[in-house]
Amino acid sequence: MELWQQMVRDSVHTVDQLVNRFKIDRQVAESLNEFFQVRINPYYLSLIRYPGDPIWLQCVPDIQELQDLDAAEDPLMEDAMSPVPNITHRYPDRALFLTTSQCGLYCRFCTRKRKVGDSEKISMKGLEAAFNYLETHTEIRDVILSGGDPLMLTDVMLEKILKRLRQIPHIEIIRLGTKMPCVLPQRITPKLVEMLKKYHPIYINTHFNHPWEITPESSKACQMLADAGCPVGNQMVLMKDVNDDPVIVKELMQKLLKIRVRPYYMYMADETKGANHFRTSIAKGLEIIDKLRGWTSGLAIPHFVIDAPGGGGKIPILPNYVLHYDDEKIVLRNYKNKVYTYNNGSQTTKAKKAAVKNNGNGNGNGNGKSKRGAITRKVVLPELTEADLN
Numbered sequence: 239m240e241l242w243q244q245m246v247r248d249s250v251h252t253v254d255q256l257v258n259r260f261k262i263d264r265q266v267a268e269s270l271n272e273f274f275q276v277r278i279n280p281y282y283l284s285l286i287r288y289p290g291d292p293i294w295l296q297c298v299p300d301i302q303e304l305q306d307l308d309a310a311e312d313p314l315m316e317d318a319m320s321p322v323p324n325i326t327h328r329y330p331d332r333a334l335f336l337t338t339s340q341c342g343l344y345c346r347f348c349t350r351k352r353k354v355g356d357s358e359k360i361s362m363k364g365l366e367a368a369f370n371y372l373e374t375h376t377e378i379r380d381v382i383l384s385g386g387d388p389l390m391l392t393d394v395m396l397e398k399i400l401k402r403l404r405q406i407p408h409i410e411i412i413r414l415g416t417k418m419p420c421v422l423p424q425r426i427t428p429k430l431v432e433m434l435k436k437y438h439p440i441y442i443n444t445h446f447n448h449p450w451e452i453t454p455e456s457s458k459a460c461q462m463l464a465d466a467g468c469p470v471g472n473q474m475v476l477m478k479d480v481n482d483d484p485v486i487v488k489e490l491m492q493k494l495l496k497i498r499v500r501p502y503y504m505y506m507a508d509e510t511k512g513a514n515h516f517r518t519s520i521a522k523g524l525e526i527i528d529k530l531r532g533w534t535s536g537l538a539i540p541h542f543v544i545d546a547p548g549g550g551g552k553i554p555i556l557p558n559y560v561l562h563y564d565d566e567k568i569v570l571r572n573y574k575n576k577v578y579t580y581n582n583g584s585q586t587t588k589a590k591k592a593a594v595k596n597n598g599n600g601n602g603n604g605n606g607k608s609k610r611g612a613i614t615r616k617v618v619l620p621e622l623t624e625a626d627l628n
């Protein structure tokens with residue numbers, strides 16, 4: 239047995255452990271464990287600094303999970319968009335391939351609580367139908383292995399899946415959606431990365447939510463993946479009392495870049511049953527992006543998205559940088575709330591006529607040299623107040 243497998247076995251996972259270690263009332267602990275089972279491996283457990291801290295909140299069950307009675311189990315309608323077991327096909331050229339129900343840690347905010355941990359619901363029996371679907375749907379060029387966590391599979395099983403996918407000519411990209419580099423970095427072994435190298439291009443989507451998760455162990459895991467030629471991206475979920483703070487998010491994003499992980503998405507938490515107590519406001523998300531953009535490298539800024547309820551897919555949202563826009567120009571504010579005007583590159587007929595009349599050449603800049611549209615005019619105005627921007 240490999241070290242990481244032993245660590246999974248050594249996880250906190252029983253009602254007795256919940257009662258004794260976290261002082262949860264026995265009846266509540268039983269209900270919580272039945273609703274969504276507990277698994278906290280010794281590595282992630284060691285990251286907790288005090289009760290109720292951002293690590294604790296992500297992994298220790300809370301009675302609020304049981305009070306969320308009206309919410310949907312599958313708000314993203316993944317099951318309705320599943321043409322065969324184990325596949326969700328929502329976007330035109332890519333598909334989600336669920337390969338296991340198991341995870342190295344069961345996150346209390348998980349959006350797939352309905353399936354995760356239940357081997358009947360994501361079963362290996364469905365793999366053949368899934369492969370057949372991927373083989374016959376030639377529009378699919380990008381497959382995301384998920385679950386559960388595909389790195390809970392043994393190297394041998396994972397290699398079988400990768401080998402089979404690589405025999406499908408139209409599949410260009412394989413992505414692994416895995417939380418292991420963050421929650422159980424011991425899973426990233428030299429043997430695993432040597433195997434992955436054979437099936438490039440392999441991309442990794444991982445899932446850090448808080449700077450305390452960046453440790454020597456998780457840093458090493460991410461760097462091993464990067465050294466093996468796997469670009470690693472991070473999907474963070476915005477969660478109340480975990481990371482709903484621009485200072486925390488900035489620190490996380492900057493630390494991720496240092497371990498060669500590119501911030502990719504920052505999600506609003508899904509409206510999933512048993513996880514709504516993690517949700518925070520959209521205004522908070524916009525504030526966080528506003529305090530990143532311009533204040534740190536663009537590399538450190540994730541796309542802020544809402545995964546639309548009802549299966550609409552990820553929809554990006556941005557703070558309002560556009561103050562005015564018409565055929566001729568756009569008026570923008572920058573990160574310091576200074577206002578700038580950019581003239582439209584493809585001038586309207588009216589603007590072109592005006593330019594010809596004024597300059598006699600139609601280039602719009604009066605010197606006859608540039609072939610581009612009117613020169614951008616930079617207008618610096620006094621700082622705007624919040625009220626001006628609303």
Ligand code: SF4
Pocket residue numbers: 340341342343344345347348349350354385386387417
């Ligand atoms: S690792 Fe992913 S799938 Fe597993 S419990 Fe956490 S969020 Fe859910």
